[in-house]
Amino acid sequence: MTALEVRGLRKSYGAIEAVAGINFTIEEGEVFGLLGPNGAGKTTTVEILEGYRKRDGGDVTVLGVDPEHGGRALRERIGVVLQASDLPAALTVLEVHRMFAGYYAHPRDIDEVISLVGLEEKSGARVKTLSGGQKRRLDLGVALVGDPELLFLDEPTTGFDPTARRTAWELVRSLRALGKTVLLTTHYLDEAQQLADRVAVIRDGRIVKQGSPAELIGVAPKVEIRYREDGRDIVIETEEPTRMLAELTGTAAAAGRELEALEVVRPSLEDVYLDLIDNGDADDNGST
């Protein structure tokens, strides 16, 4: 079953085209990552899907309905973690959960949600006393309290220290265990790789690559062989490092030369990502 489908989505703010015709599909129970730098169009895309903004063009269905006209029935079925929003600072963790639970026809058990996001010990604490990481967990708890089928998490770990990020990742994994469909945006490659079943890399409002994390790494650019000769740095890019290296070393050994500072450099994930972001051609075929 398809949980969410985006076809040719477009949105401009004045002269700036924030989303320039993107396609992707998310299956039920899947964790989908929208990966890209700041200003790539991630939040605009998610906010259109959440029903906050009207699109300029394209077709969008969220749980089978158009989010512009989904109304209350759709909002019963989705959970939202916004990139930047506070919850009432003067209420306690328990009270905030109770407040939001009351908005839904069939809420989850509040205590269960609070323990799911690991805030049992903070249940009676005022929101304003929580740490940044705890507030983010509260956001997630409030998003879960209506027992949604589909969750939108907009940069759920931005600004976290490494420990808090690990904790947040565990939480997202637990959502998968609950069978929820998740659309996650992030500008951290490792986060997308850790959490998402499939990833779309977005840049300047276009999807430049999409596939499983393994497939993304599979499109690694060429391996570099570097050495120094006569005081000059030589860099050879090759798709066949083994053969290239054998030739180089064979020739050098035969001539009795030493290849100074020889190294073979395989691009890191970061390089793959940066390569896509910097000069990836828009290859928006929406393959799913």
Next chain:
Amino acid sequence: MRLFLHELRNQQRLFWRNRESAVFVFIFPPMLYLLLGAVYTGTFDGFRLADVLLVGLIGYGCANTAFAGLAITLVIRRESGVLKRIRATPLPTVTYLSAVLGSTLFVFVLQMLVTITLGLTLYGAKGPENRLGMIPVMLLGVACFAGLGFGATAMIRSSEGASAVVNLIVLPMAFLSGSFGPTRRYPQVLQWIADVLPLTYLIDLMNDVYLRGESFSGHPKEIAIITAWGLVGLAIAWRRFGWEPRER
């Protein structure tokens, strides 16, 4: 209805839990009555000043609660993203806004009862001559100033500025409209300004209903002007009100 009551309870909890605004919105008008009532004695137009001030400060309380308090609260909620977050839930907008209004009305009525009790016990002021007539007066006053409060919310851009902006409006308005004592000796220019302000007409209406025991419906001019101001506020809100932070 279940949702409305749920949200009304939320609004009440949020109001009283936020100490600073509860003190400013709820305590300030009765406190001013306590002070002014202690200073001014005598009669005016055949009424004791304790009575005139009582009505004036109920009027100020209405503007302070429904206009100033509401606008400040809504701007802060908008800028912190709380309004945006609530928009993503199934809670209907109408239910949310009705609960906000209901909660505001409740706070104002409670405040009015406190002010009247102070007047009766400390300054020998009198209770309302036309009790039933005060009900539509209160509803009209809260509706008008809440309408203006929604309009002000739409105009104010930041949380930091909200309190300054609304007080710059409410305090001079209350002064000109006679909340803090009779305005008959004010310079003519100030009286002309007062003649267009909604609070002037709300206080006139209360003078007639509360002090003279006249009927509510016998004052179409006041009712029309107060209603018109409320509609102006709503019209501004209709065009410019937003649920999302302006400065984030």
